[in-house]
Amino acid sequence: MKxxxxxxxxxxxxxxxxxxxxxxxxxxxxxxxxxxPSKNAITTFITAVTDKSSPDYVQPSERIAVFDNDGTLWSxxxxxxxxxxxxxxxxxxxxxxxxxxxxxxxxxVLEGDMETLAASGExxxxxxxxxxxxxxxxxxxxxxxxxxxxxAEHPTLKKxxxxxxxxxxxxxxxxxxxxxxxxxxxxxxxxEFMRPxxxxxxxxxxxxxVGSSIVxxxxxxxxxxxxxxxxxxxxxxxxxxxxxxxxxxIGRRPIFAxxxxxxxxxxxxxxxxxxxxxRFAGIVHHTDGEREFAYDRDSHVGRLDRALTEAKANGWxxxxxxxxxxxxxx
Amino acid sequence: MKxxxxxxxxxxxxxxxxxxxxxxxxxxxxxxxxxxPSKNAITTFITAVTDKSSPDYVQPSERIAVFDNDGTLWSxxxxxxxxxxxxxxxxxxxxxxxxxxxxxxxxxVLEGDMETLAASGExxxxxxxxxxxxxxxxxxxxxxxxxxxxxAEHPTLKKxxxxxxxxxxxxxxxxxxxxxxxxxxxxxxxxEFMRPxxxxxxxxxxxxxVGSSIVxxxxxxxxxxxxxxxxxxxxxxxxxxxxxxxxxxIGRRPIFAxxxxxxxxxxxxxxxxxxxxxRFAGIVHHTDGEREFAYDRDSHVGRLDRALTEAKANGWxxxxxxxxxxxxxx
Numbered sequence: 001m002k003x004x005x006x007x008x009x010x011x012x013x014x015x016x017x018x019x020x021x022x023x024x025x026x027x028x029x030x031x032x033x034x035x036x037p038s039k040n041a042i043t044t045f046i047t048a049v050t051d052k053s054s055p056d057y058v059q060p061s062e063r064i065a066v067f068d069n070d071g072t073l074w075s076x077x078x079x080x081x082x083x084x085x086x087x088x089x090x091x092x093x094x095x096x097x098x099x100x101x102x103x104x105x106x107x108x109v110l111e112g113d114m115e116t117l118a119a120s121g122e123x124x125x126x127x128x129x130x131x132x133x134x135x136x137x138x139x140x141x142x143x144x145x146x147x148x149x150x151x152a153e154h155p156t157l158k159k160x161x162x163x164x165x166x167x168x169x170x171x172x173x174x175x176x177x178x179x180x181x182x183x184x185x186x187x188x189x190x191x192e193f194m195r196p197x198x199x200x201x202x203x204x205x206x207x208x209x210v211g212s213s214i215v216x217x218x219x220x221x222x223x224x225x226x227x228x229x230x231x232x233x234x235x236x237x238x239x240x241x242x243x244x245x246x247x248x249x250i251g252r253r254p255i256f257a258x259x260x261x262x263x264x265x266x267x268x269x270x271x272x273x274x275x276x277x278x279r280f281a282g283i284v285h286h287t288d289g290e291r292e293f294a295y296d297r298d299s300h301v302g303r304l305d306r307a308l309t310e311a312k313a314n315g316w317x318x319x320x321x322x323x324x325x326x327x328x329x330x
Numbered sequence: 331m332k333x334x335x336x337x338x339x340x341x342x343x344x345x346x347x348x349x350x351x352x353x354x355x356x357x358x359x360x361x362x363x364x365x366x367p368s369k370n371a372i373t374t375f376i377t378a379v380t381d382k383s384s385p386d387y388v389q390p391s392e393r394i395a396v397f398d399n400d401g402t403l404w405s406x407x408x409x410x411x412x413x414x415x416x417x418x419x420x421x422x423x424x425x426x427x428x429x430x431x432x433x434x435x436x437x438x439v440l441e442g443d444m445e446t447l448a449a450s451g452e453x454x455x456x457x458x459x460x461x462x463x464x465x466x467x468x469x470x471x472x473x474x475x476x477x478x479x480x481x482a483e484h485p486t487l488k489k490x491x492x493x494x495x496x497x498x499x500x501x502x503x504x505x506x507x508x509x510x511x512x513x514x515x516x517x518x519x520x521x522e523f524m525r526p527x528x529x530x531x532x533x534x535x536x537x538x539x540v541g542s543s544i545v546x547x548x549x550x551x552x553x554x555x556x557x558x559x560x561x562x563x564x565x566x567x568x569x570x571x572x573x574x575x576x577x578x579x580i581g582r583r584p585i586f587a588x589x590x591x592x593x594x595x596x597x598x599x600x601x602x603x604x605x606x607x608x609r610f611a612g613i614v615h616h617t618d619g620e621r622e623f624a625y626d627r628d629s630h631v632g633r634l635d636r637a638l639t640e641a642k643a644n645g646w647x648x649x650x651x652x653x654x655x656x657x658x659x660x
Contacts, residue, residue: 061535138577182537195581205391206581207512207538216577218570218596224604225596227577240548247468247546247557249579251525251536266548266555274554 029175032168032326038282039324041317042172045280049255050179056278058255060180065256066246066267067173069187069194069211071302072260072284073202074165075154077293079301081161082193083125085148089132106131118300129190130231134214138192138227145196159329162201166284167330172258173202181256186210186246188238188263192229210249212237238263243270260284261302268307268316281316283307288322359505362498366654368612371647372502375610379585380509386608388585390510395586396576396597397503399517399524399541401632402590402614403532404495405484407623409444409631411491412523413455415478419462436461448630459520460561464544468522468557475526489659492531496614497660502588503532511586516540516576518568518593522559540579542567568593573600590614591632598637598646611646613637618652 029046033039048056049063070076090100090109100106105124108116117124133141149162157164173183185194185204191211198204215232218225237245243266246254257264257271260283272279285304286295296304311318321328359376363369378386379393400406420430420439430436435454438446447454463471479492487494503513515524515534521541528534545562548555567575573596576584587594587601590613602609615634616625626634641648651658 061529064537191578191581199391207394207579209581213578216574218573218600220599225573225600226604227573243548243555243557244546248521248543249537251521251539269550270548270555274556 029178030168030171032171034324034326036320036324038317038319042175042280042282045256045278046175046179048278058277062252062255063176063179063181064184064250064252064254065176065181066184066186066210066250066254066258066271067169068259068261068264068267069185069189070260071286072166072258072264073169073185074161075157075292076302077295078156080189081154081164082189083128084152084155084161085145085193086128086132088148088152089144090128093132126233130214133190133193134229134231136229137221138216138229141192141229142196145193149197162197164329165201166325167327168325169258169284170202170330173204176256177203182208184208184210184246184250184254186237186242186267188212188236188241190214191237210237210245212241240266242267246270256280258282258284259307260286261304262306263302265307265310268314269310272314272316281311281314283311283316283318285318285320287320288325288328290322291328292321294322359508360498360501362501362656364654364656366650368647368649368654372505372610372612375586375608376505376509378608388607392582392585393506393509393511394514394580394582394584395506395511396514396516396540396580396584396588396601397499398589398591398594398597399515399519400590401616402496402588402594403499403515404491405487405622406632407625408486410519411484411494412519413458414482414485414491415475415523416458416462418478418482419474420458423462456563460544463520463523464559464561466559467551468546468559471522471559472526475523479527492527494659495531496655497657498655499588499614500532500660503534506586507533512538514538514540514576514580514584516567516572516597518542518566518571520544521567540567540575542571570596572597576600586610588612588614589637590616591634592636593632595637595640598644599640602644602646611641611644613641613646613648615648615650617650618655618658620652621658622651624652 029043030039048054049058051057067073070080087109090106094100094110100110105117105120105128108120149160152161153159154161154164176183183204185198185208187194189211191209191213194211195206195209198209199206213234215230215234216227217230219228235241235245242264246267253275254271257268259268268281272281286293288294295302296308308318359373360369378384379388381387397403400410417439420436424430424440430440435447435450435458438450479490482491483489484491484494506513513534515528515538517524519541521539521543524541525536525539528539529536543564545560545564546557547560549558565571565575572594576597583605584601585607587598589598598611602611616623618624625632626638638648
């Protein structure tokens with residue numbers, strides 16, 4: 001005790017300031033989550049893999065966490081927000097494409113005929129994407145996305161799309177990063193559609209975003225090196241593609257993964273099955289028709305069927321949005 | 331002065347410890363570099379982009395530095411080290427492939443006939459790569475590479491390949507990271523050939539390695555999710571492919587790039603030309619036939635011709651290895 005008395009308070013503070021881990025600063029993790037099975041499963045997992053005396057301890061460099069985007073970090077109903085973007089682009093570009101007035105699926109977009117649009121299927125959607133996402137440089141496309149987000153509004157919720165992100169999931173991202181996790185997005189959405197805003201909205205930098213892509217080509221244009229986006233698919237980061245995309249971009253197997261649909265099934269399997277060591281897989285279950293949307297096994301967008309069945313067998317955490325989230329949007 | 335006198339030393343230390351940037355810790359950057367034009371150009375650039383009062387200041391999130399690997403971070407003569415790996419694999423696998431004794435380019439490898447091997451050209455090399463790099467899981471391939479590195483030796487320098495990295499470049503990587511740069515490899519070499527060792531050797535984690543790749547496929551094998559490597563090219567991260575790979579993986583334009591051959595030309599252009607703000611491009615010029623190898627415009631491996639000419643026009647830094655590096659290997 002004598003020794004301690006002799007030490008001045010400033011010196012103690014000085015000593016402390018070099019040893020306090022950043023996690024101590026975060027007193028109450030996940031404040032928008034009710035105390036329930038999901039919050040408990042998450043905090044138990046994080047404690048186990050970050051406590052150096054735990055048999056499940058994982059060194060920081062291996063703390064890789066991957067998140068689906070549509071339906072996991074932001075809403076995805078009534079259709080993926082990127083489809084709203086494509087439709088708005090069609091309306092804007094239509095002045096230079098009079099042929100679209102009588103050509104599907106463009107005509108359906110211009111007439112607001114969602115039924116015909118849906119009937120055009122994958123082929124129709126691909127045509128929409130190519131007509132609206134290709135033909136410009138990467139830098140130009142980034143600007144187009146940024147400008148769209150500044151003014152576009154969700155048709156029924158009447159909010160900017162970047163306000164339709166889930167507050168509990170933002171807290172989860174922060175909580176993971178405070179515990180020295182590196183957080184990644186692994187989404188079926190377009191990689192260059194997400195990167196312009198994920199850093200500001202989620203704190204996830206462009207180099208930690210994995211997504212679907214079209215082919216880009218390097219060209220010198222008026223003495224300036226640019227990447228021109230071509231109307232040709234490069235990679236589909238969905239279903240079996242997600243583990244491939246993870247391996248291609250990250251090169252390590254994640255120890256923590258969150259999704260919400262059957263498109264995430266293989267990512268959740270890849271994260272948790274057949275490996276040694278503690279792993280976490282979570283599923284956002286859309287059970288809240290009042291505050292958000294309620295859908296699962298029969299939905300056309302974000303169908304959650306096989307993954308919901310497998311969750312039980314594999315001990316994955318299924319988040320009941322209605323019961324477990326105090327709030328949905330920030 | 332009166333106020334300062336009242337402040338105790340411990341308190342001063344306490345205050346300091348919250349404001350000292352990590353860079354102060356590094357007293358003498360680049361000790362293996364002679365004081366010369368290249369060291370000067372590097373330190374001048376770093377000071378300009380990290381000094382908050384500088385008009386060239388760049389915020390940390392945008393401090394992206396990209397490095398070629400072969401010939402830039404480690405040696406590449408008499409042939410790329412990955413080719414030695416492929417040849418060693420052919421010799422090991424030959425017992426199960428009696429047909430290779432009379433089939434090129436395998437016969438050439440087994441007989442040590444480098445001339446015939448070279449004559450087999452790109453097609454022959456591709457056959458070698460596919461026969462030795464595909465047909466196993468990603469995890470298995472990682473183990474094969476790790477084991478090979480533990481015993482393999484360079485044929486003339488008689489050292490482990492991971493000892494043939496350039497000490498001055500290791501210091502440069504450290505110097506950049508101490509100044510809050512994120513360092514990436516962008517190499518024509520195989521992405522999964524590099525990732526097993528780049529973290530230990532260069533301090534560059536797998537998720538910051540960009541390279542060429544073959545196709546991987548997700549499959550469940552005995553209930554375990556694995557990625558199987560297929561004998562099919564996915565992406566060539568060389569020449570025009572480098573900016574494409576950078577955009578695909580990083581999603582930001584680098585502000586600092588280092589290469590050594592014409593394969594890096596487009597990466598150096600993409601980093602420096604047609605952009606606003608201060609940029610740095612460097613070229614390792616292999617001028618030291620005594621300590622390493624001397625080659626440039628006429629070399630078959632790592633040819634440096636167009637990029638050397640463009641370096642002058644664009645103000646890129648050309649490192650004279652013989653004159654500017656005190657040592658080559660650690």
